[in-house]
Amino acid sequence: MNREVPYWNPYLERLTRDSLERLQLKKFKQIVNWAYDKSRFHRALYQSAGVHPDDINSLADVGRVPKVEKAMMQPIQRKDPFPYGDALCVDLEDVCVFRQTSGTTGQPVYQPDTWQDWEWWSDCWATLLWAQGYRPSDRVFLPFGYNVFVAFWAAHYASEKIGCETIPGGVLDTKSRILKIQELQATALMATPTYVLGMADTARNQLHLDPAALPITKITCAGEPGALIPATKKRIEEAWGAKVYDHAGATEIGAWGFECASQPGALHVNEAMFLAEVEDVETGKPVTEPGQRGKLIITALDRLAQPCIRFDSKDIVEIGDDRCECGRTYKLFKGGVVGRADDITKVKGVLLAPSAIEDVVRSVQGLGNEYEVIVDKKGDVDNITLKVELIEDQAGTAMEELKAELATQLRLKTNLGYNLEFFPPKSLPRYEVKARRFKDLRKRGI
């Protein structure tokens, strides 16, 4: 096999726009037909909207198909065919693996997959790992809890499919994982940005070991934004002496987006396997122009057991200009997932994305990696507090200078003033999987 080929799939990854759209329309019609025939949930949804699969004759017709939200999946599950209920499209005997969402936004959604679905999941992951330079010569360390959450399971299978030597680093504490990386001379690592930064801290502070001295050359981050937030990417790359790449996906969707080795500051959408639409958060109208932001509505074009058709991902993305030196023709989302529709909110009348705060916190020298943002109300006025951790205890002039710089940068990047609270090193909460650093207490009526 020629390892120099830069594409996992040299045919699909370089299709012309016309060919890609023809393929997407063909596949979209197939998956809608499949769901209409096999899923009681989808058939009822489409019938109530007055839409039949035969009505879809162009990509412009895609918008006629009703969207699906996570909240619509929760009530149809835990019923026969148990536990998946009305959206299951295959015989229960063909389901070979169970996963579930984390449940951070309510009751977890169960996700059935057949072996064919797993082949597809792992192929989507293989596409992104190959694009990031993973080859059979790599020794890949996966430090995650191998359990009911999908996390990096498909990455594990993809790593094996590529032919990498794949090390399952589950059920070990962080120190043991770092020592295992050192012992086995692993060359690549995959985890959330939060955990990768935490590992670097643990290596330095508890093992007195410089993570940059380990043989890790590339890190794939997923699970939360960060690897495409410039200041966070820089911190991780400097800490580990490695290239850091972003990836986006979800349990109900699949591995839909990836940063390639050219690091264009954007995610490619795997358009041969997914149809990505972007709509205005408030009007629901399509967003298509470079520089515009909107909410991602996505279809997994080949996922069969429990189809994902026009799923409201709640991810906020920005349309890119679709030019990347890697040669892929897949569209780009600049900055990756720049926020969640649930999190992007107006504070004092200003639209605020928490990722912008992270970019500031991690670009200011003297501040640690951990922070917390709390929005509440004082009377009728919005109040925003930023809690940040210091790298080392500071006082006097140095502290005042740090505070002034942080306030200035925050004002410049987010157009807001903050109550700033500083905390000693290692005093704010640590997260091993998905960090929840943004808390809008106004939504709870507190």
Place this chain on the structure above:
Amino acid sequence: MEGQHSLTEMRKTVDSLATLARQLYEASEDFPAVNRNIKRVLASVEMLKINLEET
């Protein structure tokens, strides 16, 4: 390798693989070791079809 001719040839080969795999699947109802392994082969063949699907 990705010229139109070789894509066409690869698609033909995948179709042949699919036919063979289906034959083995149907012939192995009473032979779990063959039946379950060929079921996985069929899933891989489907993935090959997706990887080479015509636009």
